[in-house]
Amino acid sequence: MKGTLKMSEYPIKIIKSKRKTMCLEIKHDGTLIVRVPFFMRNDDVLKFVNSKQDWINSHLSKIKNNQADLENNYLTKDEINNLISTASDYIPTRVSYFAKIMGVSYNRISIRTQKTRWGSCSNKGNLNFNALLMLTSKDIIDYVVIHELSHRIEMNHSPRFWSIVENVLPNYRVQRKWLKENGYKLISRIPR
Structure with missing residues (x-):
């Protein structure tokens, strides 16, 4: 309530x-x-x-x-377009890499700037990723990719889900904590 x-x-x-x-x-x-x-x-x-x-x-x-x-640190339209372009090249390679390791399939991958999510996975296996991930480290990107691919096995955040994430990325808590503590700084760079 x-x-x-x-x-x-x-x-x-x-x-x-x-x-x-x-x-x-x-x-x-x-x-x-x-x-x-x-x-x-x-x-x-x-x-x-x-x-x-x-x-x-x-x-x-x-x-x-x-x-x-x-x-005072908003991204320009060109910078946002560059992030989307770079993410569109890089993130699918990481998705493909980890999908093979995890033995999961997926459908479409979409990249865009979002103010509320770093990634999402639909019931149909469509994956969405935030282009702002390109402003983070490769470890953070891998964490978000693994997180979303784990939803292909478990569509919730149950202990089983986190066990799947941890099996692929044992130190995922470090990346998760970093995003919780710093992610808003990146998201706030999107112009209103």
Whole structure:
């Protein structure tokens, strides 16, 4: 169950679930997310958020500074086209290489710039990859390729899925962590 509260300074997205504790998260765009138990009242959520005010302000300040730096670093249309072209040459070779190792097949490969995903795999085996991957290392690209090809075996993120990824790329957690911590910097380079 989801809802939104508006405080004087910023909106708070509330996600209610079967959890027993409350937790606060700030996304890279400054969105506040509070995960709470189903039974939690909005008044209690606001008290919790107010108790974390110093932490929130500190993190929002860092985010504003990062955004100011990133806005001056947009990719040009030519740079984006070059990334798409380079990715269209490079990524299919990695897909082919790892598909053979993993014993999986796939259909079409598409490359484009995306603001929310590094890759995806459809039920039909169509693979999509973000051209911005070309701004990362080969290890990161390989991780995303292996991740999407693993969906050809397991179309979810269950323990079995992660076991498949780990079997091909034992240190995948390093690349996954890097993308979580730094990916937004690359995505924010796409002009609005």
